[in-house]
Amino acid sequence: MTGTTDDGEGDGRDGILQNDPHRRVVRVGDTVRRPAAPWTPAVHALLAHLAAAGFPYAPRPLGFDERGREVLTHIEGEAGPAGWARIVDDAGLAAFARLLREYHEAVADFTPPPGAVWSAGPRPRAAGEIVCHGDFGPWNVVWREGRPVGLIDWDHARPAPARHDVAYALEYAAPFRDDAEAVRWLAHPGPPDRPRRIAHFCAAYGLPSADGMVDAVARAQRETTEVVRRLAAAGHEPQATWAAEGHLRELDDRVAWTLAHRHLCEPGDRE
Incomplete structure (x- = not known):
């Protein structure tokens, strides 16, 4: 979303990038300004690590402005x-x-600062975990000329197994949605071949197989629902509004869809 901001830069590159009433994100020149949250310091430490590691797709943290x-x-x-x-x-x-x-390789040796607070709560990184992006959906990738050039919106970064990010991404990449929704809203020309798409994603990521991914997606969906529920209960927005509007029921329904439509997502004949 674009428009004029009240930030006084006036160089023709300013605009509203997100005008959600709970999180107004604006562009000011070559920077993006976003409301800070309790987890912002941990996210900035993560982004600073990615910059030092040479990961070119993440925004660089520049501190805080006068607001x-x-x-x-x-x-x-x-x-x-x-x-x-x-x-x-x-x-x-x-x-x-x-x-x-590439992100998982760049973040593999990142050690969160002591006492790091994430959107899902304060939690140290356990053995075998990384700091996942936590919201790796196609809407958070920046594209130019058909290729990804950026990865944005790191608010949901948190320690978790790398497989969580993979499963989360596959919910949307497969997609784990009805054929009608995939065609009408998600730009698919026809009913998606989900098993082939899951296998193609896993191969490109570097996994030896796609075994167990349907269960992994259902598990990631449940974990995401619990994070939203905890944030809503703590009064964080927009999660509190989502809960008030019944969004948690929708998230529960997504898990039910995944489990009920396993036959559409695993190799074999479609029914």
Whole structure:
């Protein structure tokens, strides 16, 4: 979303990037300004690590402005709802998976600062875990000329097994949605071949097989629902509004869909 901000820069590059009443995100010149949260310091430590590791796709943290907003570098390109169409063909789907793998490689040796607070709560990184992006969907990838050039919106980063990010991404990349929704809203030209898409994503990411991924997706869906429920109960927005509007029931329904439509997502004949 674009428009004029009240930030006084006036260089023609300013605009509202997200005008959610609970999180107004604006562009000011070559920077993005976002409301800070309790987990912002931990996220900035993560982004600083990625910059030092040479990961080129994440915004760089630039501290805070006079209004207390976090300041990040702006990544030029196409993001948001347009991202769904970018992962429909095999090339875009593979690029999406490789981006996730590159992130996981870059973050593998990141040690969160002591007492780090994440959106899911304060939690140390356990053995065998990394700090996952936590919201690796096509809407959070920035695209230019058909290829990913950025990965944004790190608010849900948190320690978890790398497989959580993979399963979370596959919910949307497969997608784990009805055929009608995949065609009408997610830019698929016809009913998606979910088993083939899951296998293609996993191969591009570097997994030896896609075994167990349906259960992994259902598990990631449950974990995401619990995070939203905890944030809503603590009064964080927009999660509190989501809960008030019945969004938690929708998230529960997604788990039920995944388990009821296993036959659409695992190798074998579609019923």
